[in-house]
Amino acid sequence: xxxxxxxxxxxxxxxxxxxxxxxxxxxxxxxxxxxxxxxxxxxxxxxxxxxxxxxxxxxxxxxxxxxxxxxxxxxxxxxxxxxxxxxxxxxxxxxxxxxxxxxxxxxxxxxxxxxxxxxxxxxxxxxxxxxxxxxxxxxxxxxxxxxxxxxxxxxxxxxxxxxxxxxxxxxxxxxxxxxxxxxxxxxxxxxxxxxxxxxxxxxxxxxxxxxxxxxxxxxxxxxxxxxxxxxxxxxxxxxxxxxxxxxxxxxxxxxxxxxxxxxxxxxxxxxxxxxxxxxxxxxxxxxxxxxxxxx
Amino acid sequence: xxxxxxxxxxxxxxxxxxxxxxxxxxxxxxxxxxxxxxxxxxxxxxxxxxxxxxxxxxxxxxxxxxxxxxxxxxxxxxxxxxxxxxxxxxxxxxxxxxxxxxxxxxxxxxxxxxxxxxxxxxxxxxxxxxxxxxxxxxxxxxxxxxxxxxxxxxxxxxxxxxxxxxxxxxxxxxxxxxxxxxxxxxxxxxxxxxxxxxxxxxxxxxxxxxxxxxxxxxxxxxxxx
Numbered sequence: 001x002x003x004x005x006x007x008x009x010x011x012x013x014x015x016x017x018x019x020x021x022x023x024x025x026x027x028x029x030x031x032x033x034x035x036x037x038x039x040x041x042x043x044x045x046x047x048x049x050x051x052x053x054x055x056x057x058x059x060x061x062x063x064x065x066x067x068x069x070x071x072x073x074x075x076x077x078x079x080x081x082x083x084x085x086x087x088x089x090x091x092x093x094x095x096x097x098x099x100x101x102x103x104x105x106x107x108x109x110x111x112x113x114x115x116x117x118x119x120x121x122x123x124x125x126x127x128x129x130x131x132x133x134x135x136x137x138x139x140x141x142x143x144x145x146x147x148x149x150x151x152x153x154x155x156x157x158x159x160x161x162x163x164x165x166x167x168x169x170x171x172x173x174x175x176x177x178x179x180x181x182x183x184x185x186x187x188x189x190x191x192x193x194x195x196x197x198x199x200x201x202x203x204x205x206x207x208x209x210x211x212x213x214x215x216x217x218x219x220x221x222x223x224x225x226x227x228x229x230x231x232x233x234x235x236x237x238x239x240x241x242x243x244x245x246x247x248x249x250x251x252x253x254x255x256x257x258x259x260x261x262x263x264x265x266x267x268x269x270x271x272x273x274x275x276x277x278x279x280x281x282x283x284x285x286x287x288x289x290x291x292x293x294x295x
Numbered sequence: 296x297x298x299x300x301x302x303x304x305x306x307x308x309x310x311x312x313x314x315x316x317x318x319x320x321x322x323x324x325x326x327x328x329x330x331x332x333x334x335x336x337x338x339x340x341x342x343x344x345x346x347x348x349x350x351x352x353x354x355x356x357x358x359x360x361x362x363x364x365x366x367x368x369x370x371x372x373x374x375x376x377x378x379x380x381x382x383x384x385x386x387x388x389x390x391x392x393x394x395x396x397x398x399x400x401x402x403x404x405x406x407x408x409x410x411x412x413x414x415x416x417x418x419x420x421x422x423x424x425x426x427x428x429x430x431x432x433x434x435x436x437x438x439x440x441x442x443x444x445x446x447x448x449x450x451x452x453x454x455x456x457x458x459x460x461x462x463x464x465x466x467x468x469x470x471x472x473x474x475x476x477x478x479x480x481x482x483x484x485x486x487x488x489x490x491x492x493x494x495x496x497x498x499x500x501x502x503x504x505x506x507x508x509x510x511x512x513x514x515x516x517x518x519x520x
Contacts, residue, residue: 114358
């Protein structure tokens, strides 16, 4: 689907229409995570490591099932386990697969200064190009989900690619393929939203989750990873999923108005001193009246 | 070697009656600060705007620029702090400075005959010094935040944003100071650039630009003619 730009629209000297033209409804891809059917088996964590060729890294035990506190440069996909007490006093174990959200308006990309280090494909995947990455870490400040991570040895940033290499070949991401309960789905954004809304309605109508809904935050223009949540009004309960993620205003100000202010100020400074020189020139040293003798 | 001292007669291209304005140590620290600042300026501008990213190519590409920028930044901060150690007494504001600053418009218009005399540094130079000192402190602190951004926990992420804002904002202010400093030291006040390289100025230069300092220097060495 990322090769959509190579789909043939017209063919020269061809009898009839181009085969396949106009068949694809939508280019946008999307991963759907149904947290209500996740069992926390971590098969997706393993599949991610397997496909991307990373060995299992050290884990951190924190009195929960969670493998480590947050994703790492070589651990892009992490189930976040959260014990949640409901209003009636019963306990729920919330499990959410955490990874890059592939925002339609990516904060990492907005903050990045390196030409070509972060790209957004027309299918919506936001991908880091390590050969162009300079390792500055600005994407860390730009991301509203705390996802990009730094590799100390290569001095490059890494994160989930949504298996862009697999998607290019028409395969689903590795995590999707490994999920035993079918809580992970992959398809077009339109289809995934439809499926998610159907599931949320089912949860509201038949399972007593009155606040069930779909997490597809508008603050970042929607995401390429969407969640079905039991309680969409409280995403923070799912391991700190922000209820209204946005590109930090500092990053927007820095890359927007401040750029203009700064550039004009620097240009103004150079023009200012040049104008001063043209108008007033250099200072003159008073000649010594004593003919060079010290007083 | 004391600052207020006439250069002893040593072989030099300048006339023997030249006055020592900057000791070798002062010159070395000035140029450590100056060259490291210029490196950080060039690489920083590359990170500032995609239209200036080509500047990174001049110093080995973006990744190399990113590697050295914080280290040269540390060198800059260290040399500025050393300058503080050397010059903090010279840079204190005096009554002469206040009188001079009231008439600064004459200085800007090159009508220096209307200016009251000042000591070794004028108030503009002092403002530049203190601006760069506090700039270096803020750039150092925010720069460490940017350097080790992942070490700032997610719960304190406002510090990540603050580091970006402070580093960029203060850098822009120091660039303004830098432009004025370079212009004045090279084009506007002739002899200034030579003095920070070879350390010496002519008595006429000293008398014109820093009369109180000139009088102090010549009084101190009155016996040596």
